[in-house]
Amino acid sequence: MTKRNPEETNLRLLEAASTIIAERGVDALTLDAVAQAAGVSKGGLLHHFASKETLIARLIEYNFATFETDLAQSLDPEEPVGTPGRWTRAYIKVSFATAARASDIGVAFALMTRQRPDQVRTIAASTSRIWEELDHDGLDPVQSILIRSAADGVYYNEMTGNPPLPEPLRTHLRNALLDMTYATTTITLEGTHP
Known part of the structure; x- marks a missing residue:
């Protein structure tokens, strides 16, 4: 045997x-x-x-670890370490690629937040590591937050069970966000609108 x-x-x-x-x-x-x-x-x-709760907690850990692995593997090997926007481009690619399977993670995460708040802190620490990389990716801080928020919006939209953005709009949004990572525009924190 x-x-x-x-x-x-x-x-x-x-x-x-x-x-x-x-x-x-x-x-x-x-x-x-x-x-x-x-x-x-x-x-x-x-x-x-x-228990079922242990399985759900481990499933969420597994999915977040997979996201981190996918992120590291999506870094363009042609771009030297320290190239502005390198991590952000990988984040966009992985966020859009994994959004389709996000709803099962979202449901499990919602269950876990009620049953295992200690596990939520572990996930938050993992997310903080990713955000630290994005915060020091060489992009304008406001631009970086806009890009991250848009990518997260696509991911969380599908995670909560909402219909995905229709094609080709989804692809256009992904490409626009990737293009923004190459822009050298500085966005002032003061703004110009009342």
Whole structure:
């Protein structure tokens, strides 16, 4: 009999949970359903995740870690470290690419905020690391916040279950945000409007 790799089993369980939420909604997320979808026994699932709450918390950690990995992999290797806008361009690309799978993360995150506020602090620390990179990306601070807010808006729009922006508008917005990362315009904090 072949012994399964615990890390592979853990990953299969997380992916099964994510798929169930995405395809059937959070109400369909049961330990039995996850175990069956992953091809493991319920006892095997409980070996990895002691409860549904633990599974949900780990699913959110996994999705945020995946976002961070995708972000690092999206950095253009042709651009030297320190090139203005390099991190922001990667952030835009990953935000738009992962927005389509954001609704399952959003539902799980909403559940977790009620059940595990301590876990929310862990996620906030992860987000702070990303924002630190973006804040020191060499772009005008106001411009950086505008770009980040627009990219986050697309992501959170889909995370909350709203319909995605229609194509080609979505692609045009993504490209406009990427173009803004190359601009050398300085936006004054004082503004010119009453």
